[in-house]
Amino acid sequence: MSEPLSKEAFVARLREEGGRRYHDAHPFHRAMHAGGLSRVHLQAWVANRYYYQTRIPIKDALILAKSENPAFRRAWIHRLTDHDGKTDEDGGLALWRRLGRAVGLRDADLASHRYLLRGVRFACDAYVSLIERASLAEAVASSLTELFAPDLLTQRIQAWQRHYPFVDGAALAYFKSRVPRAASDAAEALELVVGEARSAEMQERCVAALVRKTEILWHLLDCIVAAHPL
């Protein structure tokens, strides 16, 4: 049985394995940032990504249920309220519907998932299934794509303001709200993963969970490109 990696080496490996597979490098995102997408592309992305967004409170509730530690649950529970909000008008899901309206989608289009591509559904449901089956450490490790989110979000905000002026800038509130939150959420998650994954085997399982998560995000964009070629 091999020795576990040091904390620093384990963190470096998570960053490396996750970072090189992160969907910022996907052709769809490259086209988005270069101003190469049509309104229909943006609509397809917002509508399909909304299904992903609706899975987040569900997977975070499953993560809460895996923990025996009230202090961990207290630290994690804001992720649910961040998305669900205090009313139907605030929170991440409401901000996403606002983004939908800004690209020309009705709330009902998002709520009914009428534009949801079957492969996107499978990938998002695979994320929930991954969390259901995973240990707490692996489940939290899968959320570490947040490590790479602030840069992507910042790039996205700038690109949308420059290249897609028909989208009301105020509708980018979700992205803006996520920049600082993704950074603090990722730091919190990284600490938990490093603390929980103390064997070489569990460290490998955490890396594998993060890799699977990057595949889910990547496949979501593959499906959109297949339906709406660049």
Added chain:
Amino acid sequence: MSEPLSKEAFVARLREEGGRRYHDAHPFHRAMHAGGLSRVHLQAWVANRYYYQTRIPIKDALILAKSENPAFRRAWIHRLTDHDGKTDEDGGLALWRRLGRAVGLRDADLASHRYLLRGVRFACDAYVSLIERASLAEAVASSLTELFAPDLLTQRIQAWQRHYPFVDGAALAYFKSRVPRAASDAAEALELVVGEARSAEMQERCVAALVRKTEILWHLLDCIVAAHPL
């Protein structure tokens, strides 16, 4: 296929099937209320029931994960924070540890579950398993033992103050806090169950989930009596 019960008939059936199996009638509770328990009995009950209490946030997180409705999740999430608190010093689990100290148990005795009887563990774990497998309506129906909790809690508070004066009255704070909450939680849960269970089959499954929950609570006391005869 039979017709579903009317709302009133379904509620009456839940009350009847749950009420006549509720553990207020268990010999251990009867002895508790009549002043017939020793300090060791109270310690065994508090220590074993603590494991049950630690399962509550876990089963409530699983219930959150079953819902596709942010409004439901917003209404349900306080059940987790009620038990976990804002710090390690408040919340239902902290109040239960305070009760433990008042009957002569150390926090470490509760945290390590050193007095946990194997059958109590099985019953409490069966509750979590029931929730994992259940539909949202059945999972919420299993919580409807709360319908009968306010009377039992009120009786318990009076009995402890009268018969067990060596227990500091301030340590009964958990029971006191639960009287109004159990009533409002039960009303909220009942509304959800009635709204979700619209077929005769689902109504029966909800009744069965509530019956199973009463069996879990009853068995917990059976195990304590077997280990500490009345």
